Amino acid sequence: MNTIKKRIGIVGARGHTGAELIRLIAAHPVLELVFVSSRELDGQRVADHIDGYQGELRYASLDPAGVAAQGADVVILALPNGKAAPYVEALDAAKPDTLILDLSADYRFDERWYYGLPELTRNKWRGEKRISNPGCYATAVQLSIAPLKDLLAAPPVCFGVSGYSGAGTTPSDKNDPEKLRDNLMPYSLTGHMHEKEASRHLGLPVEFMPHVAPHFRGLTVTTNLYLARPMKREDILARFHHAYDGEKLVKVLDEAPWVSLIADKHHTELGGFAMSVDGKRVVVVATLDNLLKGAATQAIQNINRAIGVDEYTAIPLEK
Numbered sequence: 001m002n003t004i005k006k007r008i009g010i011v012g013a014r015g016h017t018g019a020e021l022i023r024l025i026a027a028h029p030v031l032e033l034v035f036v037s038s039r040e041l042d043g044q045r046v047a048d049h050i051d052g053y054q055g056e057l058r059y060a061s062l063d064p065a066g067v068a069a070q071g072a073d074v075v076i077l078a079l080p081n082g083k084a085a086p087y088v089e090a091l092d093a094a095k096p097d098t099l100i101l102d103l104s105a106d107y108r109f110d111e112r113w114y115y116g117l118p119e120l121t122r123n124k125w126r127g128e129k130r131i132s133n134p135g136c137y138a139t140a141v142q143l144s145i146a147p148l149k150d151l152l153a154a155p156p157v158c159f160g161v162s163g164y165s166g167a168g169t170t171p172s173d174k175n176d177p178e179k180l181r182d183n184l185m186p187y188s189l190t191g192h193m194h195e196k197e198a199s200r201h202l203g204l205p206v207e208f209m210p211h212v213a214p215h216f217r218g219l220t221v222t223t224n225l226y227l228a229r230p231m232k233r234e235d236i237l238a239r240f241h242h243a244y245d246g247e248k249l250v251k252v253l254d255e256a257p258w259v260s261l262i263a264d265k266h267h268t269e270l271g272g273f274a275m276s277v278d279g280k281r282v283v284v285v286a287t288l289d290n291l292l293k294g295a296a297t298q299a300i301q302n303i304n305r306a307i308g309v310d311e312y313t314a315i316p317l318e319k
Contacts, residue, residue, distance in 0.1 A: 006307050009035035009070055011087055012078035013059065016165045016217075017103060020296035021076060023052045028300070028314035030307065035070050037062040064090035074099040074303055080168070081105045081193070088130075099129050099306050101299050105193050107132040108200075115201055116302035118311065119247050120146055131302045134201075136166060136294025137194040137210060140221040140286040142202055143250060143268055147243040148236070153280070154226040155205040158198075161259075162219040164212055166290045180214040187212065218259040219294065221286045222272075230279030237273055244270070248317055249293060249301070256285040265289055266297040266315050 008025060010018055013036040025031045034057075036046055041059035049059075060066075067075065068090040075091060075098055077084045084106040091098045107113040107130065114128035115121055120142055134142070137160050145156050161184065167174035174185060188210055195208035237252070244250040253271030262269060272285035288294050297315055304313045 003030065005032045006030055006073040007032055007034045007071070008074040008076070008303075009033070009037070009067065009072040010076045010078055011037045011062070011067055012080075012083075014038040014040050015078060015169050016291050017295040018078045019050055020291050021078065021299060022046060022050045024296055024300050024314055026050075026053045030309055030313065031074070031303070033057060034072055035060060035062065035067075037067060067091070068094035071095060072098065074101070074307070076100075076299060076303075077102045077104065079104055080170075097129060099131070099303065101131045101133055101303055103133045103295060103299060105135060105197065108134065108138075108197050116298065117142060117201070118298070118301050118305070119143060119244065119250055121201075122305075125305065127306075129306070131306065133295065133299050133302060135194040135197055136219060136288065136290035137162065137192075137208065137221060138197040138201070139294055139298065140219060140268060140288050141194065141198040141206060141208060141223065143244075144221060144223045144270060144284045144286045145198075145202055145204075145206065145225065147239040148225055148227070148282070149202060149204065151227050151229070151231070152204065152225060153228040155207050157224045158206060158208045159222045159224075160208060160210040160219060161213050162210065162290055163215040163217045163259075163263075165217045166219065166294075167212060174212045177214065180212060183214065185212040186210070215259065216263075217289055217291055218263045219288060219290045220257075220259045223284045223286070225282050225284065227280045227282065231275070231282070232279065233273055233275045233282075236275070236282050240270060240273070248312055249297070249315070251318075257287040259287050262287040262289050264292070265318065266292050267318060268293050 042061040064086040113130045164175040249267040256272035257269035268288040
């Protein structure tokens with residue numbers, strides 16, 4: 001393993017994903033956390049906020065020039081959509097060989113950036129230092145559809161339900177436990193960013209309807225797939241096993257997975273594979289932890305590959 005330490009910083013570290021990133025980096029043999037930028041937590045010790053982090057590092061409020069001045073080897077941008085560009089420009093000017101990983105949607109449609117969904121795009125990486133991390137729902141949607149892409153007779157229809165951590169830390173109806181109690185909250189029922197993202201990267205139209213539920217973390221996507229010719233369930237299963245049995249962070253199950261069993265896990269589970277009587281329709285269910293495989297874990301996968309260490313370094317794997 002490459003043992004030269006890589007200095008890494010996080011911009012926008014106050015959120016749920018930032019906390020998960022800090023924990024993963026703390027356990028990483030090669031990455032050394034040198035700054036965490038957060039306006040709200042400026043001056044406070046990281047260790048006072050993050051279980052599993054030890055050390056005297058404090059949050060700092062850094063503008064784009066301040067981030068660039070840190071001279072880090074790797075910078076993770078964990079900012080709301082539309083906020084990344086000034087940081088990218090500052091890093092481009094100060095140290096163009098900085099590895100930048102963006103967690104927002106800002107560069108998922110930019111041909112100059114590598115779109116890092118390793119299980120589907122691993123072979124497309126050409127050494128880019130600019131990596132766009134996929135959305136949580138978009139990850140589950142694409143993994144559910146990709147093995148059957150060439151067999152579809154119509155656009156896949158995906159029904160998504162996420163825990164409210166997916167709505168971030170800025171207060172809104174979608175992360176208010178009182179409003180979510182005994183409730184299922186539909187939103188962005190057409191044209192959701194992850195619908196556009198999955199359609200773009202699969203190369204086919206995808207229809208996606210998201211909802212927020214009262215649980216904190218984990219998401220479920222149930223995808224209805226119309227097939228161009230009748231298929232047997234065992235043939236569908238064989239395609240998914242062929243696609244993912246070599247993957248350490250995707251598990252193909254027989255039964256439909258439960259979201260309650262995916263919280264705090266680093267992999268995606270795919271299952272169900274319920275067939276219609278005529279064999280021309282199959283329903284696939286995917287679950288993943290939106291903060292981990294949907295964000296922080298996938299970021300570490302991408303960074304590991306880009307810095308030349310094993311893809312799964314510091315990622316806890318299920319036995």
